[in-house]
Amino acid sequence: MSDIYVVGVGMTPFGRLTEVSLKAMVRQATEAALNDAGLQKDSIEAAFFGNASQGHMEGQQMIRGQIALRDMGISRIPVVNVENACASGSSAFTLAVNHLKARAGDIALAVGAEKMFSADRSRMFSVFDSALDISCAADVHADLLRMGEGVEVPPGTTSPKPYSVFMDVYAAFARAHMKRFGTTQRQIAAVAAKNHAHSVHNPLSQYRTSYTIDEVLAAAPITYPLTVPMCSPVSDGAAAAILCTGAALRRLGLDTHRAVRVLSSVIQTGSDRNYTDVRNHLTVHAARRAYEAAGVGPRDVSVAEVHDATAMGEIIQIENLGFFEFGEGGPASERGDTSIGGRIPVNPSGGLESKGHPVGATGIAQVHELVTQLRGEAGPRQVDGASIAVAENGGGLYGVEEAVACVTILGR
Amino acid sequence: MSDIYVVGVGMTPFGRLTEVSLKAMVRQATEAALNDAGLQKDSIEAAFFGNASQGHMEGQQMIRGQIALRDMGISRIPVVNVENACASGSSAFTLAVNHLKARAGDIALAVGAEKMFSADRSRMFSVFDSALDISCAADVHADLLRMGEGVEVPPGTTSPKPYSVFMDVYAAFARAHMKRFGTTQRQIAAVAAKNHAHSVHNPLSQYRTSYTIDEVLAAAPITYPLTVPMCSPVSDGAAAAILCTGAALRRLGLDTHRAVRVLSSVIQTGSDRNYTDVRNHLTVHAARRAYEAAGVGPRDVSVAEVHDATAMGEIIQIENLGFFEFGEGGPASERGDTSIGGRIPVNPSGGLESKGHPVGATGIAQVHELVTQLRGEAGPRQVDGASIAVAENGGGLYGVEEAVACVTILGR
Numbered sequence: 001m002s003d004i005y006v007v008g009v010g011m012t013p014f015g016r017l018t019e020v021s022l023k024a025m026v027r028q029a030t031e032a033a034l035n036d037a038g039l040q041k042d043s044i045e046a047a048f049f050g051n052a053s054q055g056h057m058e059g060q061q062m063i064r065g066q067i068a069l070r071d072m073g074i075s076r077i078p079v080v081n082v083e084n085a086c087a088s089g090s091s092a093f094t095l096a097v098n099h100l101k102a103r104a105g106d107i108a109l110a111v112g113a114e115k116m117f118s119a120d121r122s123r124m125f126s127v128f129d130s131a132l133d134i135s136c137a138a139d140v141h142a143d144l145l146r147m148g149e150g151v152e153v154p155p156g157t158t159s160p161k162p163y164s165v166f167m168d169v170y171a172a173f174a175r176a177h178m179k180r181f182g183t184t185q186r187q188i189a190a191v192a193a194k195n196h197a198h199s200v201h202n203p204l205s206q207y208r209t210s211y212t213i214d215e216v217l218a219a220a221p222i223t224y225p226l227t228v229p230m231c232s233p234v235s236d237g238a239a240a241a242i243l244c245t246g247a248a249l250r251r252l253g254l255d256t257h258r259a260v261r262v263l264s265s266v267i268q269t270g271s272d273r274n275y276t277d278v279r280n281h282l283t284v285h286a287a288r289r290a291y292e293a294a295g296v297g298p299r300d301v302s303v304a305e306v307h308d309a310t311a312m313g314e315i316i317q318i319e320n321l322g323f324f325e326f327g328e329g330g331p332a333s334e335r336g337d338t339s340i341g342g343r344i345p346v347n348p349s350g351g352l353e354s355k356g357h358p359v360g361a362t363g364i365a366q367v368h369e370l371v372t373q374l375r376g377e378a379g380p381r382q383v384d385g386a387s388i389a390v391a392e393n394g395g396g397l398y399g400v401e402e403a404v405a406c407v408t409i410l411g412r
Numbered sequence: 413m414s415d416i417y418v419v420g421v422g423m424t425p426f427g428r429l430t431e432v433s434l435k436a437m438v439r440q441a442t443e444a445a446l447n448d449a450g451l452q453k454d455s456i457e458a459a460f461f462g463n464a465s466q467g468h469m470e471g472q473q474m475i476r477g478q479i480a481l482r483d484m485g486i487s488r489i490p491v492v493n494v495e496n497a498c499a500s501g502s503s504a505f506t507l508a509v510n511h512l513k514a515r516a517g518d519i520a521l522a523v524g525a526e527k528m529f530s531a532d533r534s535r536m537f538s539v540f541d542s543a544l545d546i547s548c549a550a551d552v553h554a555d556l557l558r559m560g561e562g563v564e565v566p567p568g569t570t571s572p573k574p575y576s577v578f579m580d581v582y583a584a585f586a587r588a589h590m591k592r593f594g595t596t597q598r599q600i601a602a603v604a605a606k607n608h609a610h611s612v613h614n615p616l617s618q619y620r621t622s623y624t625i626d627e628v629l630a631a632a633p634i635t636y637p638l639t640v641p642m643c644s645p646v647s648d649g650a651a652a653a654i655l656c657t658g659a660a661l662r663r664l665g666l667d668t669h670r671a672v673r674v675l676s677s678v679i680q681t682g683s684d685r686n687y688t689d690v691r692n693h694l695t696v697h698a699a700r701r702a703y704e705a706a707g708v709g710p711r712d713v714s715v716a717e718v719h720d721a722t723a724m725g726e727i728i729q730i731e732n733l734g735f736f737e738f739g740e741g742g743p744a745s746e747r748g749d750t751s752i753g754g755r756i757p758v759n760p761s762g763g764l765e766s767k768g769h770p771v772g773a774t775g776i777a778q779v780h781e782l783v784t785q786l787r788g789e790a791g792p793r794q795v796d797g798a799s800i801a802v803a804e805n806g807g808g809l810y811g812v813e814e815a816v817a818c819v820t821i822l823g824r
Binding site: 063066075076078079080081082084085094095097098099101103267268269285395403404 | 488497
């Protein structure tokens with residue numbers, strides 16, 4: 001268990017923020033986190049900046065964090081730019097934790113930001129596709145289709161030109177999970193309905209509309225079995241967290257009742273093309289390391305934010321994290337076990353599906369939600385008695401190409 | 413002083429390697445570092461990958477390190493992609509040091525790689541320009557020109573369309589330094605002549621041709637007072653270092669005589685537009701922190717590799733690092749104080765000017781040279797009695813925009 005604390009969190013609303021610059025979003029999230037901590041910007045001794053696509057979207061390559069933070073007067077500190085696909089934000093968070101554990105400083109900022117909307121919509125899609133090593137894409141795609149063979153695909157529900165290659169991958173995972181464990185499209189829809197219902201109570205969420213399971217099933221298809229409300233949208237947004245050592249917490253006289261301890265925070269990379277070997281999923285390994293370092297197990301967890309880039313992702317991850325047996329994620333979701341008020345509430349924020357998924361911000365936005373929950377400040381979406389929380393953020397082409405999993409465990 | 417060691421270093425030759433892929437370069441450098449350490453690839457527990465331009469050059473955004481390392485069978489470990497402009501490699505190195513200091517693992521790989529040559533030459537230039545925040549470029553440029561006003565610029569020696577905005581910036585710095593301290597073009601040429609002479613003995617150097625000072629002065633002008641041999645070239649290349657904790661060093665029975673201790677490794681960010689305030693240069697602050705953490709001072713240093721993106725950069729940095737008083741860098745260089753055999757040899761590898769400057773690899777290539785020197789394995793370019801070594805690597809638009817300085821101190 002580390003002696004590192006999150007003392008402030010902040011984020012922008014997520015959504016289509018075409019009038020707001022990346023800099024302005026970084027400033028808004030960082031100022032909110034500083035205010036939340038009761039600290040001035042001069043107190044930040046190091047910054048870790050997560051962003052995946054600004055080079056592609058805006059042509060700003062390199063020293064992205066320096067450019068963004070200078071604008072609000074933060075300079076003369078170490079700033080590191082981290083790019084780990086959809087796990088860029090959580091990678092920045094883990095680096096901040098390790099920076100403090102290494103005693104390279106006492107107070108650090110982890111901030112992630114992404115602008116994904118553009119006038120030219122095709123630009124956005126290709127940034128995702130460019131994360132894929134082109135040389136093996138066709139090969140991987142064929143493997144994926146094989147995994148899910150034998151699942152009946154209703155005519156007209158598999159887009160010939162998918163929304164994004166990622167959704168196509170998740171759909172293939174879903175069909176493989178259905179074939180192996182009997183997971184149903186209705187169970188997957190239950191995850192989406194639950195997350196959209198949660199987000200109604202989150203004022204920072206991109207969408208705040210609830211759907212019944214039947215409405216999710218009847219929505220426009222992406223690629224079978226996924227429909228639009230089961231998939232995370234394109235989003236702009238930023239999120240920030242201020243971390244400090246126990247020594248700084250005492251020295252600065254910060255409110256220890258609002259400080260949340262980082263029990264552990266790990267990054268893991270791996271390849272998971274062999275999806276049939278579910279117990280060897282990258283996240284299983286990352287979670288094991290995180291639980292060991294934190295000295296807790298899945299049964300101790302009161303609330304979690306997981307990487308539901310699609311509703312299927314949530315089912316896979318709640319199994320990988322040990323909340324449910326392999327194959328039990330779907331039935332558990334349909335029973336309401338992961339709803340607020342259920343056995344282990346998952347994605348009380350609305351998750352990537354509804355709160356939104358501005359890639360570089362997502363991992364830190366998860367921390368934002370869990371810190372809010374652990375402090376008991378989540379209002380109508382509060383999970384009663386939240387004491388141990390898990391954030392799981394993944395990047396890369398999950399289960400296919402090289403991927404990144406970050407698991408952070410927080411506690412009071 | 414940390415209990416972290418560099419136990420293996422490796423690099424590709426630097427140069428125009430159009431037939432070699434980025435993956436192949438990463439493999440070659442990493443395998444060389446593993447062989448040097450006497451370790452297998454399975455022993456690597458985490459990797460930090462520095463790269464600045466692959467997104468721009470090849471369209472490979474995100475999870476770049478994962479894609480490159482998977483190819484040689486390295487996966488299921490944390491991999492973090494770091495992008496800090498020309499300091500990407502040293503940033504990756506510092507993160508690896510802090511990862512080990514945080515006890516997040518015992519053995520880590522820092523690897524940096526860059527492919528800068530392309531069929532379309534304009535593509536390369538724009539990657540640099542894209543690091544500059546466009547909104548203030550004109551403003552900055554006007555400031556720079558003012559700094560050097562009053563220095564006579566021979567007609568025809570200032571390119572109307574500079575080789576790169578970076579060279580234009582360095583030329584403006586040079587004119588400001590000349591105006592303030594009386595630094596001469598001949599002194600700047602002496603730095604270039606010295607570095608090209610050093611590289612004759614470095615088989616991995618991009619160029620291995622010596623120049624007299626007069627030949628440097630007579631070479632094609634870039635922007636006054638810089639000529640071609642005073643400027644770092646476009647380069648492809650990769651460099652890797654294997655780091656471990658003292659505990660791992662003993663547990664693995666590695667050769668302690670060849671292990672080099674990391675006395676300190678710091679990253680600092682800052683803005684240095686006010687070049688007249690030389691004692692407040694970003695690198696001055698970074699160096700102070702690095703010396704304090706290492707428990708040594710500039711007088712203790714036996715050899716250094718510094719960021720000579722141009723010969724003028726070396727003069728600025730040897731002053732910032734405290735090897736010479738401000739304004740004394742030029743005369744000291746002309747006297748031979750920084751040549752092998754001089755008071756404090758600088759850039760025995762040939763430096764960025766001659767060895768080459770594949771952006772993401774540069775910081776780790778500096779460590780490669782210094783480890784080789786500290787072990788006494790540098791052959792005809794060996795600095796006698798090398799015991800304390802400093803690597804200084806900078807990124808961003810030095811002295812203009814937000815910039816990054818990394819200073820690492822190594823010792824036996």
